[in-house]
Amino acid sequence: MRFIDLIRKKRDSHELSADEIGWMIRQYSADAIPDYQMSAWLMAAFLRGLSPAELAALTSAMLHSGRVLDLSALAAPKVDKHSTGGVGDKTSLIIAPLAASAGVVVPMISGRGLGHTGGTLDKLESIPGFSVNLDIPRFTAQLASIGVALIGQTEDLAPADKRLYALRDVTGTVESQSLICASIMSKKLAEGIDALVLDVKFGSGAFMKRVEDARSLAHLMVETGERMNKRVAALLTDMDQPLGNCIGNALEVRECIDVLKTSKDAPADLIELSVALTAWMLLLGGISPSLAAAEDRVRSLIADGSGLRKFRDIITAQGGDPRVCDDPSRLPQARHTQTIPALTSGYVQHIDSEKIGVASLVLGGGREKKEDAVDPAVGLVLSKKVGDRVASGEALCTVHYNSDARLTEALALIESAYAIASPAPIARKLIHGIVQTSGGSKFNG
């Protein structure tokens, strides 16, 4: 087999066999295919697309480019959740303990924030002492003991994805639904899970701006999971405004604790989405007989404090200070706060999530380049969200900051992110639809 023939084949819209794709990934992993050839193939795949069979073969080849965890020693269903990323998207910290407290094993391997979107690892690391760098033996031991662990990418799971992603990042081949699907699914399935719930976001703060794109990516991922004998469901969720009220690492941990504590400050949208995602995990894991039963179960696990206890267990197991659950002031706090008043009266029509995400980044809460350090304390707390009535001069949000210069830069972004007008906007659904199998999908909106 010669790789140039596979480049030409894809270029000319022919379908590659599973053997050819497997060979390609093995050769690339062994440095027998140079980057300059792989990038040509990636661009051809970007522009010509991949068939469902090609996509499954690519996902499988990437998945098997490294170690695949064997969690068969654990009797409980292994289920994870993955989000395509958004602003204020902190559900992992709520979902993982809730699902585990219901009896699901949650082997969650997450990423860091980049650009305007945050990352689960950065949020967890704002908890004093918390370590996300568990090796695989410690990771599996923790899954056996408390049923859940939240760690960062390891070198030995899906290493081909890591190399391919780095190449895609510099060759304009990131934004391909097929390549995104293969990347996500290969990494997630390497966790040794039985089922996966996907939170596919769309809107101003998401990677995908349009629901159609989110829906087609969801279909790709669900179908690819199906071809690989995994139960997969995808929720299409609105990211046209930030999720919850807090944006910024420690601020978001605090908000998650509020949800698990049933605090009156816990935002309704964050509760709604966390409950729905966890319920789907229980349903796919076979823990609950129906979605309604699963949702009831999740709400009761929040109400009786089971979720918060499991969160405390996770923090303790991973070296963090569990006292943050009782006293969130133990989380890093910014030196200064400033409220941003509305310049006009009316209803909040829209909050540009990407601008809010960039504002948090500018404050120091995110990273522009992978090497950047993040400030865990800074961020924003929104006091008004879409649909809220606001009077001129009333606070829209509070900025938590450590540098005046950064504040100035963030203010302009925040002010331009809020669109205020009359009359009240038509409410948007948070959960727009659900994609379950290639056969039957359920759309609410």
Added chain:
Amino acid sequence: MRFIDLIRKKRDSHELSADEIGWMIRQYSADAIPDYQMSAWLMAAFLRGLSPAELAALTSAMLHSGRVLDLSALAAPKVDKHSTGGVGDKTSLIIAPLAASAGVVVPMISGRGLGHTGGTLDKLESIPGFSVNLDIPRFTAQLASIGVALIGQTEDLAPADKRLYALRDVTGTVESQSLICASIMSKKLAEGIDALVLDVKFGSGAFMKRVEDARSLAHLMVETGERMNKRVAALLTDMDQPLGNCIGNALEVRECIDVLKTSKDAPADLIELSVALTAWMLLLGGISPSLAAAEDRVRSLIADGSGLRKFRDIITAQGGDPRVCDDPSRLPQARHTQTIPALTSGYVQHIDSEKIGVASLVLGGGREKKEDAVDPAVGLVLSKKVGDRVASGEALCTVHYNSDARLTEALALIESAYAIASPAPIARKLIHGIVQTSGGSKFNG
């Protein structure tokens, strides 16, 4: 400017500006753009195409990536010819001396054979002592003294093309008409010419199998030349059977001498095409007032021996033995010959040029890889061409060979290349059409 933005732009079918394309080629030439990014751009350009303005900008940038010859000290019009390559395509050896003997300066920089197609340099080097490795000062001095020189690629003309071609060759991005056009035109215009005649071949022995593809490439090259203020004409010519009767380096030199000598062995198709191409060179060079006048002029330059005298001058100037013109047996000769008889009677319907070219390659006359050495003596002499009546057992061609093993391999190819049947086939035109400007084209067929 970031190159990834230019990759994305091309990927998304947007037009790059001349500044962007110029920057790209300068950065790539300076090793500031890695191959893995350039190959992604090339694949995007392959699949999305280039606009006429982009193509002219790319050609210009590649042309100016190195030295552009300044032949303004020579008063005569500078005109060259380029062929897209074929089997038995030896016209350069006839055209260059003929055009020069008419007063055109011919600064001809040619290539070597690769695969089933031959190369002008290999043919010239079969003349004992002939050197194609003149440096630029010697090249221009010879143009001043005898008006013509035939040399190989130099490192300092269009170096970006050399690098890009090597990358395209391994990334499945060779067969793009736009990229082919930029490659050919940048190299040719670096010769400092005023006008260019293109021989764009189609058929079984050509790079392009279909006349439509040849026509569109011809249009691209003519338009690109026009945008760069050069007079360009392209002849669309049939390569569905080999040109002339001889295939193989020394055999082809001998056939060219036959044409220039008005030998009765000189094949009609080779004469017709050589006269037409040279006439177009005289017309575009302003030497002749009309194509008919130019053709008359060329025929008289053959008849009065001017062309042969100029060919002798070239050989002498470039260190070769001019006595080959009087005594072609001084050219390398194979140790053995074998005639191939027809297995059936009828008319020759078709001769698969690619198979004949590969047969010559297999005999040792061509190269599979750039590093291979060629045997100047071996090859084929066809005694029957398309339309000829042939009786079973009559000779179709004679193989000139130096190795029995290679002969055996070649025989199967040659036998399967000839299609013999009744009735007589409909004659195909050799010159199918002419493309002159984007405004007006003239098609004969």
